[in-house]
Each structure stands twice: as C-alpha cells, then as structure tokens.
Amino acid sequence: xxxxxxxxxxxxxxxxxxxxxxxxxxxxxxxxxxxxxxxxxxxxxxxxxxxxxxxxxxxxxxxxxxxxxxxxxxxxxxxxxxxxxxxxxxxxxxxxxxxxxxxxxxxxxxxxxxxxxxxxxxxxxxxxxxxxxxxxxxxxxxxxxxxxxxxxxxxxxxxxxxxxxxxxxxxxxxxxxxxxxxxxxxxxxxxxxxxxxxxxxxxxxxxxxxxxxxxxxxxxxxxxxxxxxxxxxxxxxxxxxxxxxxxxxxxxxxxxxxxxxxxxxxxxxxxxxxxxxxxxxxxxxxxxxxxxxxxxxxxxxxxxxxxxxxxxxxxxxxxxxxxxxxxxxxxxxxxxxxxxxxxxxxxxxxxxxxxxxxxxxxxxxxxxxxxxxxxxxxxxxxxxxxxxxxxxxxxxxxxxxxxxxxxxxxxxxxxxxxxxxxxxxxxxxxxxxxxxxxxxxxxxxxxxxxxxxxxxxxxxxxxxxxxxxxxxxxxxxxxxxxxxxxxxxxxxxxxxxxxxxxxxxxxxxxxxxxxxxxxxxxxxxxxxxxxxxxxxxxx
Amino acid sequence: xxxxxxxxxxxxxxxxxxxxxxxxxxxxxxxxxxxxxxxxxxxxxxxxxxxxxxxxxxxxxxxxxxxxxxxxxxxxxxxxxxxxxxxxxxxxxxxxxxxxxxxxxxxxxxxxxxxxxxxxxxxxxxxxxxxxxxxxxxxxxxxxxxxxxxxxxxxxxxxxxxxxxxxxxxxxxxxxxxxxxxxxxxxxxxxxxxxxxxxxxxxxxxxxxxxxxxxxxxxxxxxxxxxxxxxxxxxxxxxxxxxxxxxxxxxxxxxxxxxxxxxxxxxxxxxxxxxxxxxxxxxxxxxxxxxxxxxxxxxxxxxxxxxxxxxxxxxxxxxxxxxxxxxxxxxxxx
Numbered sequence: 001x002x003x004x005x006x007x008x009x010x011x012x013x014x015x016x017x018x019x020x021x022x023x024x025x026x027x028x029x030x031x032x033x034x035x036x037x038x039x040x041x042x043x044x045x046x047x048x049x050x051x052x053x054x055x056x057x058x059x060x061x062x063x064x065x066x067x068x069x070x071x072x073x074x075x076x077x078x079x080x081x082x083x084x085x086x087x088x089x090x091x092x093x094x095x096x097x098x099x100x101x102x103x104x105x106x107x108x109x110x111x112x113x114x115x116x117x118x119x120x121x122x123x124x125x126x127x128x129x130x131x132x133x134x135x136x137x138x139x140x141x142x143x144x145x146x147x148x149x150x151x152x153x154x155x156x157x158x159x160x161x162x163x164x165x166x167x168x169x170x171x172x173x174x175x176x177x178x179x180x181x182x183x184x185x186x187x188x189x190x191x192x193x194x195x196x197x198x199x200x201x202x203x204x205x206x207x208x209x210x211x212x213x214x215x216x217x218x219x220x221x222x223x224x225x226x227x228x229x230x231x232x233x234x235x236x237x238x239x240x241x242x243x244x245x246x247x248x249x250x251x252x253x254x255x256x257x258x259x260x261x262x263x264x265x266x267x268x269x270x271x272x273x274x275x276x277x278x279x280x281x282x283x284x285x286x287x288x289x290x291x292x293x294x295x296x297x298x299x300x301x302x303x304x305x306x307x308x309x310x311x312x313x314x315x316x317x318x319x320x321x322x323x324x325x326x327x328x329x330x331x332x333x334x335x336x337x338x339x340x341x342x343x344x345x346x347x348x349x350x351x352x353x354x355x356x357x358x359x360x361x362x363x364x365x366x367x368x369x370x371x372x373x374x375x376x377x378x379x380x381x382x383x384x385x386x387x388x389x390x391x392x393x394x395x396x397x398x399x400x401x402x403x404x405x406x407x408x409x410x411x412x413x414x415x416x417x418x419x420x421x422x423x424x425x426x427x428x429x430x431x432x433x434x435x436x437x438x439x440x441x442x443x444x445x446x447x448x449x450x451x452x453x454x455x456x457x458x459x460x461x462x463x464x465x466x467x468x469x470x471x472x473x474x475x476x477x478x479x480x481x482x483x484x485x486x487x488x489x490x491x492x493x494x495x496x497x498x499x500x501x502x503x504x505x506x507x508x509x510x511x512x513x514x515x516x517x518x519x520x521x522x523x524x525x526x527x528x529x530x531x532x533x534x535x536x537x538x539x
Numbered sequence: 540x541x542x543x544x545x546x547x548x549x550x551x552x553x554x555x556x557x558x559x560x561x562x563x564x565x566x567x568x569x570x571x572x573x574x575x576x577x578x579x580x581x582x583x584x585x586x587x588x589x590x591x592x593x594x595x596x597x598x599x600x601x602x603x604x605x606x607x608x609x610x611x612x613x614x615x616x617x618x619x620x621x622x623x624x625x626x627x628x629x630x631x632x633x634x635x636x637x638x639x640x641x642x643x644x645x646x647x648x649x650x651x652x653x654x655x656x657x658x659x660x661x662x663x664x665x666x667x668x669x670x671x672x673x674x675x676x677x678x679x680x681x682x683x684x685x686x687x688x689x690x691x692x693x694x695x696x697x698x699x700x701x702x703x704x705x706x707x708x709x710x711x712x713x714x715x716x717x718x719x720x721x722x723x724x725x726x727x728x729x730x731x732x733x734x735x736x737x738x739x740x741x742x743x744x745x746x747x748x749x750x751x752x753x754x755x756x757x758x759x760x761x762x763x764x765x766x767x768x769x770x771x772x773x774x775x776x777x778x779x780x781x782x783x784x785x786x787x788x789x790x791x792x793x794x795x796x797x798x799x800x801x802x803x804x805x806x807x808x809x810x811x812x813x814x815x816x817x818x819x820x821x822x823x824x825x826x827x828x829x830x831x832x833x834x835x836x837x838x839x840x841x842x843x844x845x846x847x848x849x850x851x852x853x854x855x856x857x858x859x860x861x862x863x864x865x866x867x868x869x870x871x872x873x
Contacts, residue, residue: 213720239718240827414835414836
C-alpha cells in the first residue's frame, strides 16, 4: 500500500473545477498514443510533490521515492489498463493445486545496469529479504519461504492457501522490485548507499542526482524490451511550488507532470493553449480517498447508531464540490468504486440526512442538553493535505448542526501521525487512504484486530474489531475461488458500512498534465509507479 | 602621520575582531540551547516518521532505534552530548538523507550563499543609488519615482513578485529560465558554466533583492537629506568643493552608516527570505532542505542549519562593525 502522507502535494489544491474537469479530461484520450514512435530526445517530468528522502526506499517511503525508483527497478509483474496481469521480470507464474505455493518462471536475458545477469538468486533474495521485511511486510504474514529449484524457477510457499489475485497483485506491488543481491546482500538495505544511486533492471539507468533540483536518468541500452526505451534521457525535476510547475510547463521546461502537478485554474489555462492535455487515466490502481474515522476507545461510540449519525451529519457532496472542485465523488464503501473486481453499491448508505442523524443520537440516549449540545468531540484533521483542514470545517459545521460540539485541530504531518496512529489522541479524525484493487491487507487492515498496530500509520487507528469481521477477513485471505472470494468481500463491505468505524467521505481523482508532444503516457493503471519504458516525444 | 593613524585603526580593528569572536561563543551557545529546546517542544519526532515510513511496528526494533539515535537519554543529556559533538565540529547524522548533517547541508549551502550575496549586492547597489538620486533630486519627479518604486517593492510579497517575474521574463518573453540553478544536462564547465549559473541567478536575485533595495533606498534618501544639513557639509561647501565631491566624499559616506547598520540586522531575514524564493525558483539551496527537515522532524539537520545560519549572521555583523569603523574613523565600537 502506498503511504498516505506521501501524497503531500495533492494539497496544492490540484483538484480542479468540476465542470472544468469533464471538459478537459474529455480531450485527452486521443493524444495519449499516436503515430510511430520517434527515437531520441529528453523528457522532463515532474510530479505534484517534493523531492524524495532517497531515490529508493525499500519500505516504500511514499509516492516520491516510488516515482523516482520505479523507472530504475522493475517488478515481476504488472497490471494492464484492461485489468489483466502480465509478466515483467517474470514470464509467468502459476499456483500449486493447494494454492500454498506459486512457481514463478523468471525471464531470461535480463541484465542489471552494472552488466550482471539477473538470476533466480536475485529474485529469492528480493522476496525473502526485501519484500518480507520491508516492501510487503504487511501482506506477507503467511509467507513460509522462497527457493529456486532450478535456474529458471522461483517457488514461493505460504502457510495457508493464497488466492491467485492476491499473489498476482503482490508481484505488481508498488515497490516490490527485484533488486540486485550482489549490491544489497550483507548490508542494511535501509541505509545502503546504493539507495541513492540504484542499480536496477529498468529502462532507465541512474546518472546523477542534483539534490534540490533533479534526477538524470539515461537510456538503458541493454534493456530486455527490444528497442526500448525510445528516449535518450529522462529527467525527473522537482519544483515545490505548483505555480512554478505550471510556469515551467508553459515555458516548455517540463513536458509531463503526474499526480496533480498544477492547480485547477492552471489545468484550464494550460489545456486552453492547445499545447497540453490533462487526463485522469493512470490512477485506477491507486485510488485515493479522504476518510473519517471514529475512535472506538471513546465510550460514546460504543453504540453503532452514534457512529452512523456522524456520517449522516456530513454533506459529502458539498465536500466534493467545494473542497475538491468536483474532482472527487462521495465515497460509499471501503472498497472504492473504480475497483472492478470487488466494489459493490449494495451497502448500507449514510447519505447526508441531518434529521436522521439527530434521531439516531436521540435514540442512542444522547439528547440535546440546555446548551444545545449532546456531547463534545475532538476532531483531528490530518494536516498533511491542506484540503483536510477545509473538510474539517465542513464536518464541524455539519456535526454542530445536529448538536455535537466539535473542537477542531489541524496539526502538521508528524503531529498528525503521532496523534492518530501512536497516541490515538482523537475522537474523530479526517485522514487519507490509497488502496489498490486487492483488498488484503491494504483495505481490510483498517477493520481487523491484527490491523491495530500502535505507531504504524495507515492501519486500524479507530480500534474497531469484531470476531465476525476478523473471521471474515481470514476467509477472504484464503478463499481461492474468485466468485466465492468476491462474495466474501461484498459481505465485508456490507458489515463495515453498517458499523461505520472508518469510511471514505470522498473518493478522489488524480490528474496528469502533459504536453501534446508526449506520447504513450498514462497507459498503466498506476502510472506514477510505472517504468515509462515506452514513452516518447513527438517532434 | 597617516601611517600611524592607519596602524592605530588596524590594531583597533583587531581588538574588535577578538572581542566579537569571544562574544560569539556565549551567543552561539544560546542559539544552540534555545533552538534545541524549541525543537524538543514540537510534537512528534523523526523516529515516529522513520518507523512510519519504514512500516516498523515491532516495539523491540523501535526501542533499538531509539537507543541508536540517543533518544532514550534525558533531554538535558541529549543537549550536552550535542554541544560536546558540536565543539568537535560534529553536527550529527541525518537519517533521512543517510549522510552526515554537515554533508547534507554543504550540498545546499553554496547555492543559498550565492543567492544571499547576489541579492544583498543588488539591494545595496540599487537601494543606495536610488536613495542618492532621490535625495539629490528631492521633490522632483525622480524623487517621486524612487518613492513609488520603493513602496511597490516593499509592499509586494516576494513569492508573488517571483511568480510575476517568471511569467514576464520566462513564460512571455522567454529570456530567462523558469527555475533551477543550471541548465539540466549542463552547458559545460568554465566560463560557459559560470554564465549559465548567472543566467539562472537573475530572477531569484531580483525577487529577493528588490525588497531590501526598497528599504535601503528609503533609508538612504532620508539619511542623505539629514547629513546634508550638518555643519561639516556646509563647511565643505563653503570651502568651494564641487557639489558632486561634497555629495560623494562627505554626504554619501556618512549617510551610509544607517544602511550598513540595517544590513547587519537583516542578514538573518535575508536567509529566511531565501527559503521562500528558493521554493518559487526551485533554487537548490538550504531552504528546501530546511522545509523538508522541519516537516520530517529531522532535528539534526534543522539544528545544523540554525547553527550555521547563526554563524553566517554573526560573521556578517562582525564584518558590518569593521565596515563601520572604516566608514567613520571616529567610531570605536566597544
């Protein structure tokens, strides 16, 4: 899962005007891939956030290092825009009959940037030492071992049956890369100096990092995909200020910006010149939400009706329209609506209804007192995104309208992480989540007892857990029949929407802005984390 | 006689330098203690973020990290250890950049110093010249123009001015680069490389320096008008000296004293202002490093920047004192 605080600069207000969004995005599709690829040239890219702490962070470290490292390293598999899984550094994989192990056939002829061959040893090391301990520690709880029975095959074994969708998603995970064993073995992967000048197998080779300015990558001439990449150089440039990014794009200094690089008015201005397109494609596997969590440690929330009342009192459409300028839609389920595999609309709905909220609070034994208040709560809006503070004001108004007193605070990022996920110092909180299609563990961990990990952000901070949900998630983890598994996930959604411990207020749309010269972009469902091997620049 | 006077002034300057350096020791100690305590008051620590970003949840590992980074010591002991390390020029280690603090800062410091020096130079040159023109041409259209321009640049927020400069000179006219310190990919070293950096330096220097130029222009104008009324100027005129000579040799030199005074005081604010300008122009100075370090509670780097920043301000103020003595030999600063 992507860490929530990594997406710092969608704060730049880069969710544009709704009407504007529809028109702009409509233009983009045809321009993403046209004509015969042209060779050569330098592409300058940016993203809607800051410079990473390291070029590669084994545990992920957020979207910024994922963006920089994903051009240098590669995964065993990838997901296509159509939703299919296909091999990248693996040619194929298949489960054993009991689904307790998977055999991965490794692609031959792949070389690391230092000229050494990628072998099964590198894959075994990456899965056993990097994924298990850092990159996919939360997902690999039932991991039993990994070995290479021959020079072509790696076998991963588990203590329990593992669904194929889960395993395939694991191979495509954000930073589940194949790293060179000869560089990392015997060192602490977190502090290995190679993290700042990585050696991978990707289409781009690290050349230089000018701190505070940019990364410079050059074409990997020994890349295993024939005749790719098309470009000679890829520059990842960091511009902290969204207005500065817009100016740099308009001046032709930056060709493409992913993940909300500029403010909404600038999207309109740039696309209005006819030299840029904007698209919301390329984020299907990394949908973000703004969530509302209640702290079950407060006895007031022991009754389900009180939790439900909180959600009935909040106008999610207002949030989508005013805070995100229409670049968002009300959330209805912990599984987000673009998730074709598992989303269901058949859940308990908590659409804006202040009267119902008031009635639920009355019925739960919390009538209004003489001062007009039923009780008072501490609302913490996580300050890593500017939008959260604005949503906090809307939520405060909505809850106060039904007689719930609110003390709103908007601490900065470190304080928010500590108060929500370490100290549990909140009654209700506004936070953010980003989830891929596979619900285990990225989504389910917010609702299970094993998701309660003090000090680890973007886990179960509400403290909600029931034997019923724990058991259901355990079934989801091991159910290998896709249809039965989907039914279980639907059941999971029905229970969690009814219980209301932590639900999305809105699902967010992310935007890429690119020069019309840029071809073959936004063609991966997690484009920020894609390798960009086939991107090219038209004349 | 002149040689004796010069020697005497030289010795006085050395005495001043020695005194200021001794005074700088408790000053630096105060800076370190106050900044260390302020940082400790902020909620959340870099360990919280580090464990969060690396998804570390094992209490034993967290405790080990706490011990590794010396966070299990009482705060007073951490402070004593930090001061002891500083005395050995050890600024600590930045876990985030995975390198010693001094190395992390030294990567960015030259860019900030370059921006500061160029901005101060611009501010002094433009501000003093504009102030002189306004005072010599007092109550004329030139005086009004200088006053209006000074008011505009004083009132304009530097980030707004920066963006406007980018829109005009980079986006519309295409004369100057939008940001960065050098052309990515390079134009080669030597003279071409220096010219490339200067090309990139123009807009950030204008955005940062014009604010201070506005202040200096206003101060210079009033100071010039005030000094022009003094007896020694009247005497110089009575001796038959030309207007230009009186203005340059007598009025200007004495009128510079207030400008030099505020220059020293403002060294710290110039450093702070560069943080904003660096953000607007993607200038790879310590501004972005400081911003990231504060938001990630990377205390060793924050403290390192504070200490080095204080050293720069102290050094600048010592230099100002020496310039003061040079400008006005009557002054012996104690």
